[in-house]
Amino acid sequence: MKTVVYNLGLACIAVLCLLSIFGAFLGAEKAQAFFNSIPLAVFWVLLLALLAAAVVAFKSIQSQPMLFLMHLSCIFILFGGLWGSQAGLMWFSPGKVYKGYIKLYPGQKANQVYIESEDRMVNLDFEVGLQDFQIHYYDKPLTLLCIQSDLGSWEFPAAKGTEYSLSEQAGRMRVLEAFDNLKIRMENGKPIASEGPATQSNPAWLLEFIAPDGQVTQQFVFEKLSGHMMSGYKFRVSVHKRGAMAKDYISDVILIKDDQPVARKKIEVNHPLYYADYGFYQSSYGEDESGTYSVLQMVSHRGVQTVFAGYLLLTIGLFGHFGLKIIRQRTRRSAA
């Protein structure tokens, strides 16, 4: 019986090795679906049962604490993986989100998450708000002004003092002023734009549009309100950054439940926010006609602690077992 269990275990390791190689050729998305499929779920359960049988049946495993720890830890990892997997959630907790995405513009809130694998939105019992979003670059990126109107669309570098010809119908555009931190102060009842302290940031530009008939209009463009069109303005102008590699991107996220903030953190890559049974991760960012947006990833945490406990036990078991083996070998050779 023991030989059967041992040979079955050996066969399972070999099969899983071959399946891993097969999965590598499929690509991550298809591999995930493959390893979450029903036949593979049966395989995982069989592997789990075999490991449990080995721990119970083999005296050689029970008598060596490190070897016991190694096999027990594999049970932890497999169980945690199954319990927290996409298939595990689908079967045992239908309705619970496994992984989803939330796209937010600064100042926006949402209580829905997009499930990419099912192409649908799911309602959350709390709100996710993006207070602020910042991108830090290695080098200063080229800032471009993207101008749109019924007469066409254009893109120009946002350099102060430059003038561009749009078209015969649209006329010309001039960048009159560029501010790193625009502040408006009142002088004699009139608003005056000026540069604020360098400790804060509010990039803005004052543009002047000269129509073919000579009519001149001025409008402010704010990076943080990119694409926003104020009443009376003729052109929709959005701000885009090009040509620099992002060093970091940070979302100041607040979670609100029953109108009360329950968690808040500046999320960046490698620094997620944890709330309830979920982790919120900085996934990506992008730009569209409404401005720069942040994409957050919401991922279930179920089973993760069990898996990591398994890793810890396995590491202790491996270093203990093989370390002792090497020490014994060295002692034997020294004695010889």
Place this chain on the structure above:
Amino acid sequence: MQLKYSIEAYLIYIAMAASVVGIVLYLARRAIASMLLGFLVCAVLLLAWVLRWSHVGHIPMQNMFEVFLTLGVFMLPIGGAARYLTGIQSRADKLGDYMLMLVILFPAGFIFSDQMQKLPPALQSPLFGPHVAVYMLSYILMAKAAVQAWLGLVQPEAKLELSKDYEKSAYLMVCISFPFLSLGLFLGSFWGKLAWGDWWGWDPKELWSLACWLMVAFYFHWRYLYGQTRPRINCIWVILGFVFVVITLLWVNLSRTFSGMHNYAS
């Protein structure tokens, strides 16, 4: 294949030339001179590594050039430490270290681009250095194990005892390598959870790393059950394990067959 004209590349070429001289001296049974040259090779490569670190502004393990430079830096010290721990003192193992050093330094010196790259946000983690370093350590030991296993495999039938000795040496090397191979996998998984939200993402690199781990796990179980009667087959499993390591390190990163999040490593 092209010559590079950076200080790091010049130091790699010096280390390669010194390794060749080291091999010649060792074959001429000038063991002490060869060992001293080994120290020089280590010092030269360590200097190249430190210079690279200061030039790129982060631990140089991001692209293939940096990974292979790192492998070169640690090849001989890890080889020496492994011999000390296992008690293996065969000439083949010492010579094998020099040979492996040349095999490692050749692509760093002539093939992989040494263009400097900035770290993307995901790699700006305290786990980046330990994750890669632990894998490099285990890969070097797997390479040493494969050399021993190969020597065990090619011995004629009449030299069965010698074949068994090489097989035992390969086994001991794998015994040291396997805990680090596992730790590399766990650190990567833990980091993946922090950075991308997934402790396991089914990425081709992850799956090949798992295949390596399973191959070695299979080898240990096989050796326990059938190892005493089939030493040559044990050697084949070790060599196959190392083939998987090479695929994980090179093919997955360099080929377009395996697209995934680890592709920027190339």
